[in-house]
Amino acid sequence: MTTAQHPWPETLRDCGLRVTRQRLAVLDAVAERPHQPAEAIHAEVARRLPEITVQSVYTVLHDLTAHQLLRRFDPPGSAARYETRTQDNHHHAICTRCGRIEDVDCVHGAAPCLEAPAGLGMEVEVADVVFRGICRDCAAQAGAEPASAAPQPLPDS
C-alpha cells in the first residue's frame, strides 16, 4: 500500500540522531503496524536484522520516543505500545474483550480536552484519553457466545 516511505534518515538527522539500520527498521515496523508491544516490534524487526536484541529494541524505542519520533502509549494492565503519529492530538479506544486498540481522532478539534481543567492549578500540556468498551465485532459475537468474564490479553493492533 504505502510504497513511498517516510524520509526517516532525514528526520533522524534533524533530531541530531545517527542513522542506523536498527532505528530505521524499528521506525518501519512501528509505522507499518502501530500499537504493538516491544516484543512484537522486535519479532518484526528481527526478520530483517536477525542479530538485533530485544534490549536494543528497547533502547531504540526509548531514544526515538524521547525525540518525538515515536509516541508511547501505556494501555492499563498491558505492555507499552508505540506509534508514529506524534504530531496530532489523537486518543485511543481499547476493546475490553478482544483487546484491539484503535486511534480516535480528537472530537473537539485540534486541542480538545486541554480546555478542561479550568480551576486546576496546572498548565496542561497533554491530555491522554482512553476509551474502553466493547467493539462492534465483539458485540456481535456476544449474542452467540456469552463470552468469557476475563478480557483477552490485548493481542495485536
Add this chain to the structure above:
Amino acid sequence: MTTAQHPWPETLRDCGLRVTRQRLAVLDAVAERPHQPAEAIHAEVARRLPEITVQSVYTVLHDLTAHQLLRRFDPPGSAARYETRTQDNHHHAICTRCGRIEDVDCVHGAAPCLEAPAGLGMEVEVADVVFRGICRDCAAQAGAEPASAAPQPLPDS
C-alpha cells in the same frame, strides 16, 4: 478532619465480602491518602498491622477493586494507584515534574467524554482522561531553578 469514617464493614458485607482487619486497614489507608502505590499503602497499613505482607495488600487491593470499593488508576510509566472515589466520573492530572496526582472533576457533566467517539464502532463504557503538565508550584520553582530534564519519579499524592 474527617472524624466520621465510612461504614466500611457494612459496605463490605453488602458486596458479599467478609470484614477483615486487613481490608479495613487498606480501605482506611487509601481513603486517607489517595493515589498511593501498593508499596506505600502497605507501609501505611503496616503501622497498624505490622504482620501484614505486601502480597496480602496486593490481594486485598485486587479484590476491593473488583468489587468497586476501590478504583485503580495506572499512571503512565509508574505503579498503579488506588482511590476510594468510585461512584463519580472523575479524571486525573499529573505534574510531569514533581509527579503529584490530583483529581479533576468532569467538565462536561456527569458522563462527559463518553459522547466523544461518534464514528467509532464501539460502545464506550469508560473514558479515562489523564492531563499532564506542570503544576503551579513547579512552575513557580522553574523560574529560579532550570529544573532537571527528567521528571521526578512520582512521589506521593
Add this chain to the structure above:
DNA sequence: GGGTAATTGTGAATTACTCATAATTTGCGG
C-alpha cells in the same frame, strides 16, 4: 581511512506484580 563519540550487544538486575499452596480467620448453624 582514522578517530571519537554515539550506538548497539551482552548479561545481569530491578520493579511491580501474579500464582500456588499452606495456615488462618470469618461468620453461620447448632
Add this chain to the structure above:
DNA sequence: CCGCAAATTATGAGTAATTCACAATTACCC
C-alpha cells in the same frame, strides 16, 4: 458459646516488562 466450611491471608516462588552497567561496534566529520 463451639465448631465447621469456605473465604481470606501468609509464605515463598515465579513471571513479564523493562532498566542498567559496561564492553564491542558503528556512524560520521575530517
